[in-house]
Amino acid sequence: MIEILLAGAIATGTAILLPALGELLTQRAGITNLGTEGAMLAGALTGVIMGISTGSPWLGIGAGILAGAAVAALFAWAVVFRGTNQLATGLIVWFLLFGLTSMFGREYNGQVLPPIGKLAIPGLSDLPFVGSILFHQSPIVYLGFALIAGVWWLLTRSRVGLLIRATGERPLVVAAAGNRPRLIQFLTTTLGGGLSGLGGSYLSVGVVGNWSNNMTNGYGFIAVTVVIFAAWRTNWATVGSYLFGAAITFASQLQARGFAVNQYLLDALPYLLTLVVLVVISSQRKAAPEALNAALAAR
Amino acid sequence: MNAAVLLEVHGLSKSFGPVHANDNVSFSIRAGEVHALLGENGAGKSTLVKQLYGVYQPDSGEITLAGSPTRIDSPATARAQGIGLVFQDMRLIPALTVWENIALNLPSTKRQKPTDIKAMIVEASAKWGLPVEPNALVADLSVGEWQRIELLKVLLAGANVLILDEPTSVLTPSEVGALFAVLTDLRAAGVGIVIITHKLREVREIADRVTVLRGGKTIVSDVPADTLTDPELIEAMVGRSVPALESSRTQFPPSLPAIELAAASLTRRDGTSALRSVSFRVHPGEILGIAGVAGNGQEELVDVLTGVRAAEDGDVMLNDHVVPGGQPGGFKARGVISVVPDPVRQFVVPGMSIAQHAALWEVAHGEHTSYATKAAARRFTERAAAVGLPVAPSHRVLEELSGGNIQRVLLTLAFSTPGSVLVVSYPTRGLDVATTRDTRQRLLEARERGLAIVLVSEDLDELLEVSDRIAVLNEGSITGILDRSDADRAALGDLMTRLVEAA
């Protein structure tokens, strides 16, 4: 039972983890992208269209990544190169993609393609306890594991990551050092959008195998929430994503076992927890990247 | 003095809209020299060096490097060509470690492992006498340490032309001494150094040649420093000679202190002690100078004196009455006037005109009750005429003025407001020679009017010139209070490094 719960938390949490990792990169570069929801929708729809038209779910996933990146690039262009307000532009992009995916996804509603399904990793999946939790999952869940390590390595161990973090703190210093902070922000945001697109196509192509209108249902906003919950750390973003995945899964699992749950409280839980975490961490000296705070404070 | 010319500038011009920041500027930098670049506020010094570092592109003119014309289109190009710049406002990232800050500035082609970079830092820091701890978080370090990191950044990037934009304006005398020792070594190693400063003492101490800008034009170009006298240099900078201060130094009859600090203590957010049981009194008609290295509690002391923060222990008394802290409004109403240490951060409201700032000031000081701007504009013109510092017209948006011009607006308001206590912090930081002299003159005049003045400054010359007594602040404690007659640089420098137990 506990294995099932945890495996479900990881499977569902991956839909939050992927955009959260993207948003984490983006925010570490000093940009808050509320358009994550839009990038996920784009990824979800494009993935289905590509998957159905080529018959290959993996091409669908690839197309979903590109679509998410394209959406984030549009956002980043406006925010970084045209200096628009990040929060407002994020909402604009969300509206835009909500409309566009509804418009262009119309004829794909109800069309199905075989979802990618699960892949037990030989050997590892037979391990007691952890085997069934970690290694009997969708290949994209494994990709998620790799991306956790990848994002952590990128941010903390690579020169590019140093540039990203520095840009998120003080872009002017990065410019003075002869780098192009705006380009860094643009590229990082676009990369983050790719991860959101991956998250969206994981939902549509990887898990459920169809498109339905507005199917991301706020998971993009939860991803943004997770990054704040995680205080901008990869490890906590991972914990947060799986935790919030668990909140969704547990609702089903507990009900399936006859326990009464308060659905509305569970739905509000990620946001309430984040509010609490925010109150706790904000009073500490350095919570958010400096440029991010500056951007959030600006009108 | 005929070493190789490393870098030469011919007829460089650069405009920002109608402002000719640089107008046909020429000068050169040789190997193994320290070249002082002088000029009033807004003369175009920073603009010039930013072009050398590829931050701005010249409108016209030529830069030659080792004899061949070159185009410096970005800081990266500049660094690749061996030019390094330490900006006027230091450019470090507090949230990163020392070595990460330095690594950011290394050429991206040099892909080194963190351990190699740290080793390099340790080596260079030993070589140049610039001690730093590579793994320390920059946020935890002092201004002096920041400067060392800046220097290491530039040196490790391989600069043979080193440009320092007002490096000493935030340093203490001993830190300046240490910096100059490093510069002397670098000069001996054949580095060409450009240093921008407003302090003649420093020119005399370190510069081999000088170039003076005025209104964007080169007034004096590449001249050996010892061929010009101080008055000649000042005249080149300001276009006229600056008269000495006039002071009658009236002795005021004994009276109650206008402001008294009684055993005030304050803790910073991070838990360290900012003020430890600080006590002093300032009487009407007296200037108490506060000397000390920045970051030793000055900001907090000013905040307590002006009611911005409440001391945790101890009291502030105005005219013998304890006034509760944490209410700057209440202090202002009792006649406390404040010239804040960092006007851009603490005074300037983006988008608002000088007149609106004047209205804000007047209401805050109880001179008026409404923020009506038109009347405030009229009154500001009168104030400016009375004080006599040159200020921009009152409809100008304050934010858009240069630092020196902002400071003059603030000083004009402060000197024209009736009150009993004046708390002035770094009043002449970044001001040109002439305005500096006028500002000090106004301080003396305020003293003559019977104000009690607390003057916080890092400029010992300034403190010695105008103070009646000088208190030294070190690590949050007053390590000593000297009468003007007993005070000299050596005595003050000694107190600055002493701890309170020894005092």
Added chain:
Amino acid sequence: MTAAASTQTASAPRPRFSINPVTAGKRAIRPILSVAAALAVFAALALAQNAPLSGIIEAFTIGLNNPNFWQQTVVRAVPLMIAAVGVAIPARAGLVNVGAEGQLIAGSVAAAGVGLLVGSAFPGPLSWLVCAVAGMLAGGVVAGFCAYLRVRVNAPEAVTTLLMNFILLDVMLFLLYQPWKDPNGSGQPQTRPLDPAAMLPMLPGTRISIAILVALAVCGFAWWLATRTDWGFRITVAGGNPEAAVRSGISITKTSVQAMALGGGLAGLGGALNLIGLEGQLRPDILTSFGFIAFLAAFVARSNILGSLVAAFCFAALMVASNPLQLRAGLDGSAVYVLLGLACLALTALASTLRTTR
């Protein structure tokens, strides 16, 4: 400080400037061209959906001489306008209110709760008043709480207000599906309808309730307060430079909480007026995304209060125009969000000549 303005153009409320017709004309060209570009992109997308161009054009022109269209727009504009001002006021105090959605919800919920409690016990006008005040209080408390968290523990209000949207939505759903569910509503998620006397009367000869008059009066008052009074000046100073404000004896705690509470109160009032002037019954969907649209309206107007009103009105017209777009051009029901997104993007990213400075 170095990083502050890197990616944002400061759009602090500027002091009033005199209008020069020539430069004003020049200034107008870019926004007009930008919106035209947005429309062109939209038309291209619509054509890709096989919508007839004539239908698209018809959809846009049909409203202009259709009184119904204008009535609907005014009705829709009531909550949008008030909420947009509710975003603009805190913005002047330097606070980002992304929570108009939640505050509208809070206002509706409070007004519904009070309205149902009062029932028919109060005469109409008194019942209107208590509902409106309840809505205002609810929105104001929610927003004021976020501002308080900002000044006390430095929790960014942009984030807390955003989170509040989701939390308040869940609170409303909880109420609607459980304790407040209309026992006679076939288990549907809705409250009992308000007493007819508790509903605002219509303007004679129209289907527009007097809520619009309240909205205009309140927005006018807010405009006066923010731009013509010493309170407004203090707010602007606090928004422009909190440090400077503190040193001028202005309490940031007060200005922040006041401005935000006023903003949230306005949004809450919008929710209340929407309920007692129009909907008459609380239901999950009665406010869907109004708050976000209001945020965008305030944003494209750069927090200028009158501009926010105009923008909110235009957006209301746009939302109403989604019907002709479907019916005449055969477009998807969500196509209007594409248009809204494109127009906002054009107005913000293309229309201004401002760019970030290094």
Added chain:
Amino acid sequence: DDGNASDGSTPNGADDITVGVVMVGSVKDAGYNEAVAVAAEELDKVDGVTVLTADQIPENNSVTDTMQSMVDQGAEVIFATSYGYMSYAADFAKANPEVTVLHQGGLWEEEFPENFGTYWSYPYELFGLGGIAAGDATESNKLGFIYAFPISQTIGNVNAFHLGAQKTNPDVETYLINTSDWCDPVKQQDAVSALVSQGVDVLSQHQDCQSTVIQSAVQAGAKVVGYHHDASDIAGEAWLTGSSWNWAPVFEDIVTTVQAGEFAGSQYNDNWLGSLADNNSTMTLAEFGPSVSDETKAKIEDGLQGLKDGTESVFAGPIYCQDGSVLVAEGHSATYADVNGFNCLVEGIVGSLPSN
């Protein structure tokens, strides 16, 4: 259609008429709304009838705007097809006496204006039949039901499904999951895996979109009973049976009635309810899946016949709630109105409703 016929009248003499159909979700949701859209398309094919459709219209005053726009474009009949539209539709009818407004839901409790009516059928009848298939198909004796919100229709459907299953399999239990969203594929998928991990091997649902539930069930090797829309093509082997809406005949009949000027006072100027017994249900039983045995098919056909000729009722007493209280007394059968008042789950259902 020939809405542009020059003489303005159709061969059978009735005037041309424009009809508006308003939907809450996407016309292509493979579920509730698509069923409406299909009927609207059918109606449009009728000579002299032009249909305007609008989808994704939220359940707030927007629907009034939409109806007004339709009227501005000539609509004389409007179908407002979501429950939440009811009061707007009724108000609109009152304000526009020349327009005939129909609400899809069948729950209007006040007086009917002459130009307003509602229509609906008993969906639980078909759930009762689907339950028979489910009860026969389950090997674990555990059924699953995924629903969105605890509204009366849903409660009726769940109870009918379980009672149907009990008829053929007295040991059966039905596990409930509430997603609090009409279409959230993530939660749907989670719900399916949760149920399957609990041993459930046959599923049904009351959601607006059903593709995900079906696909997930297929993946997990469970069988499904559909709702709203015949999705046997997606479900393949997993399909047992299901119900789908067939609104077109009612739409056409209503429009004809209006065209004939006979709406006021007609059966449609009321809560019109289709049922199997009256042979006018707007729901049809979907195809049987390949795994359904002839024996089961026969039981279902019998049940259908019983409902049709009135010898059977889905809710024939005695029926007990989970807590043992009597829901329908012995000797009674619940009427449509009774079912709308159900607020408990019957014995054998595992799970609870959010408390009131």
